[in-house]
Amino acid sequence: MVHRVVQWGTGNVGYHSLRHVIRHPDLELVGLHAFSRHKQGVDAAEIAGLTGEVGKTGVLATDDIDALLALKPDVVVYTVKAETRPNEVIPELARILAAGIDVVSSSMIFLIYPPHADAGMREPLAAACKEGGSTFYVSGIDPGFSGDVLPLAALQMADRIEEIRVQELCDYSTYPDPEFTGVSFGFGRDADYTPPLAIPGILQVGWGGMVRMIADALGLELEGMREKFERDYAEQSYDTAMMHVDAGTCEAVHFEIEGIVGGKPVIVTEHVNRLRRDSAPHWPQPPVGRNGVHRCIVTGNPSVQLECFVTGEDGDHNTGGVQATAMRIINAIPAVCAHAPGLISTLDLPWTPSHNVVRN
Ligand SMILES: NC(=O)c1ccc[n+]([C@@H]2O[C@H](COP(=O)([O-])OP(=O)(O)OC[C@H]3O[C@@H](n4cnc5c(N)ncnc54)[C@H](OP(=O)(O)O)[C@@H]3O)[C@@H](O)[C@H]2O)c1
Structure with a gap:
């Protein structure tokens, strides 16, 4: 099954996440959120440095949240800078979840294990999951x-x-x-x-x-x-x-x-x-x-x-770390989308290996 994805954030993790989503045979990139002004209206392949490989995707970066939610993706891959801005991020995540869209996130590491998280963060998101019938999962490499x-x-x-x-x-x-x-x-x-x-x-x-x-x-x-x-x-x-x-x-x-x-x-x-x-x-x-x-x-x-x-595609261990962080949540998409609504952790999921075997 192909999952329709909106990638949210194109920084350290998001840049690599976007590259993996664009290239992935079981994922369809349908939308891209970017915060930075200079990225608005730019094709996702260009932001991901993949035009030489895939040409244009036709998906243009935007900060128009209503337009992204109207795409009704199966899942948002959420990788924005978050821990320093919970007052903006928790309402934004709640809006996505309340719209009935599942979220896999490297952001808000405080929610890696929801029972441990502060109620002020957990409760609005749990209420949004209930309203939208959606599921929220946070992970990465460490924490993760x-x-x-x-x-x-x-x-x-x-x-x-x-x-x-x-x-x-x-x-x-x-x-x-x-x-x-x-x-x-x-x-x-x-x-x-x-x-x-x-x-x-x-x-x-x-x-x-x-x-x-x-x-x-x-x-x-x-x-x-x-x-x-x-x-x-x-x-x-x-x-x-x-x-x-x-x-x-x-x-x-x-x-x-x-x-x-x-x-x-x-x-x-x-x-x-x-x-x-x-x-x-x-x-x-x-x-x-x-x-x-x-x-x-x-x-x-x-x-x-x-x-x-871990080693990244440029041979660097820190690139490997952000790629692994992105893939930890991307590989979980099928299991998260199949899961009952709510805030979940790795303990709630089956093993989520990559199935993307190179066949040529
Ligand atoms: N668990 C782990 O192992 C692990 C590892 C690495 C990172 N993380 C987490 O993953 C998240 C992303 O990390 P990162 O290193 O990729 O972050 P980053 O590069 O600092 O920022 C990611 C993106 O957030 C967006 N952004 C920045 N300021 C913003 C603002 N004021 N309002 C809205 N958006 C803003 C920008 O999006 P645009 O570029 O689209 O404009 C930026 O590129 C963080 O929460 C981090 O803690 C977890």
Whole structure:
């Protein structure tokens, strides 16, 4: 079955999502939302850099929401900048869902596991799903795949569990996202700056859903969550695709969200993100020869470790990360469209592999 898709947002994730949707044999691009003025009226293939491959699609980018909803797509692939603008994004998502259109989203990572999300975000969207008979699913690579499929796969080979640790150890120097990741992680800023992620409670809002999802999948009641956040600073100035880094400003971040059981951290999600491969060498590193890894370590008897490496079409691990984020939600489209209305998580879905096998 071919699903009719409106792609919403054409930034880091959306650009790749649009490329995948245009090329996908089981998806038909029927509409494209772009926020930026210079993209209005531009053909989707041009925005996706695919005119040489597919010519024109005839789908022109627009910010006319009524026109996009009137297309009655099966699904919206929603990939706009969202976490810094919930007051605009929640009503926009509610409008799409209330119109009876399913949404798969990389945006609003706070809703990766709806039972963990703040009621102020969850309730308007749940009401919109009820009104429209529609379904809403949020995922990505991290938060997302690394904190659900990876640990749930590892745990199938485990018996006694002491700790489940999910890691993203990733060099972000090739990730051009200074406005959100840069600011929220505190990269390129000195020690006096308090980045949003260092504000108590924020890490739990962003990544705690992963911890809670694993706990619920195991039937574990968490006594609470604890957060850790620390930074490392550059000795020299240098430039990256993320930003210019001055000597003395932050070039690496280490954070953890611990799910506590029996007074101990039992489910831990951990990030180490660097703008220079050799910074903070005392923190966990990806394997030699790799710039990034998503890893799950189950410590127990037996102990199990799974490692995931993604590589994009340009050979870069950060491009791989945004492509994987896009494909995580795109591959879920048939299952999400077939699901009963409401806010759902990966725990509600069957396995959603790609079926797009190259046959020539
Ligand atoms: N879970 C994961 O693993 C994962 C990984 C990566 C990203 N994400 C999430 O995915 C979402 C997209 O990330 P991204 O890096 O692609 O974001 P981005 O490049 O910063 O922004 C995406 C698009 O949002 C639109 N936009 C920007 N400002 C806007 C505004 N004020 N009003 C309306 N639209 C606006 C623009 O659309 P146009 O370009 O169309 O004009 C922009 O290109 C974020 O919520 C991010 O947290 C999740």
